[in-house]
Amino acid sequence: MRxxxxxxxxxxxxxxxxxxxxxxxxxxxxxxxxDISPHHLSKVMRQLVRSGLIQSVxxxxxxxxxxxxxxRVTLLDIIDLFEPSNPAVEGDEEDPAGATSVARALDSVRxxxxxxxxxxxxxxxxxxxxxxxxxxxxxxxxxx
Amino acid sequence: xxxxxxxxxxxxxxxxxxxxxxxxxxxxxxxxxxxWHDIFAGYVRQPGAGRFxxxxxxxxxxxxxxxxxxxxxxxxxPSCGWVFAVNVSPERRExxxxxxxxxxxxxxxxxxxxxxxxxxxxxxxxxxxxxFRSQGLTAGPYIExxxxxx
Ligand SMILES: CC(C)(COP(=O)(O)OP(=O)(O)OC[C@H]1O[C@@H](n2cnc3c(N)ncnc32)[C@H](O)[C@@H]1OP(=O)(O)O)[C@@H](O)C(=O)NCCC(=O)NCCS
Numbered sequence: 525m526r527x528x529x530x531x532x533x534x535x536x537x538x539x540x541x542x543x544x545x546x547x548x549x550x551x552x553x554x555x556x557x558x559d560i561s562p563h564h565l566s567k568v569m570r571q572l573v574r575s576g577l578i579q580s581v582x583x584x585x586x587x588x589x590x591x592x593x594x595x596r597v598t599l600l601d602i603i604d605l606f607e608p609s610n611p612a613v614e615g616d617e618e619d620p621a622g623a624t625s626v627a628r629a630l631d632s633v634r635x636x637x638x639x640x641x642x643x644x645x646x647x648x649x650x651x652x653x654x655x656x657x658x659x660x661x662x663x664x665x666x667x668x
Numbered sequence: 669x670x671x672x673x674x675x676x677x678x679x680x681x682x683x684x685x686x687x688x689x690x691x692x693x694x695x696x697x698x699x700x701x702x703x704w705h706d707i708f709a710g711y712v713r714q715p716g717a718g719r720f721x722x723x724x725x726x727x728x729x730x731x732x733x734x735x736x737x738x739x740x741x742x743x744x745x746p747s748c749g750w751v752f753a754v755n756v757s758p759e760r761r762e763x764x765x766x767x768x769x770x771x772x773x774x775x776x777x778x779x780x781x782x783x784x785x786x787x788x789x790x791x792x793x794x795x796x797x798x799x800f801r802s803q804g805l806t807a808g809p810y811i812e813x814x815x816x817x818x
Contacts (some may be wrong), residue, residue, distance in 0.1 A: 651802070
């Protein structure tokens, strides 16, 4: 499945912050680890703060902290914040071909795939994903 | 979690049937006594080879169950362990009992010589999907297909 850059950055950032309780990281730390643009990432971080999933931390160290529930927040929750709504559903209304039986049959196949994709993304909590992402060399083990 | 330590896993016994029927009804909203009598006949009273019906018990009460069996050569699949029901009493959920039950049945499957565990969950059942995902199950190499028999 193709994801926009912002979506992927948001997933990296939230998962990185949720790895351990009270983990604090700056945009620079995360951008460096994933080798991504700090400028683009900082826009994503602001949107994540607005969504309530992360908080900015003032004072010494600064940076951001995960403020959601890693046992409940799913990959889909984050993806839905950044991806435009489902293109297989969107647009078809304006498409005159949508009225033909071939278009409807194709639509139904795309619907099957989309439904499976969403169910999969919705079933994977941050905690579940992190459980199977081993700590990298030089990093502490994932908490919990 | 605290409950986790106090929970013991054992094979189901014929007298567990009423509790199983009740737990299943609580979980699914549907009582299926006939179905469970059949399952008890083939998995508890006279369990065939590779069939397992396990109970989680805490302080003498049944707090959960899991049922599965080893299956072989369905559309070319080498043998694997199939889980087809799991249930934890609503007031005891999120205390590790489900994980405990799954680990226990996986251990039985391993001892039966299979190296894969498999299950089938509705796409519209986020709770069971999240549970099995959390236990490391991912999409397998098969696609489930169906058609209405109108
Ligand atoms: C699915 C079920 C068996 C899980 O049992 P449980 O004892 O609560 O499971 P555990 O405590 O071992 O939880 C294991 C993992 O499952 C996931 N999980 C459990 N409940 C969850 C919930 N409500 N939301 C999201 N994830 C959940 C979590 O990832 C959890 O791991 P964590 O505690 O580290 O976060 C239980 O919820 C249940 O009986 N549900 C109804 C089942 C049903 O409908 N059966 C009928 C068909 S047979």
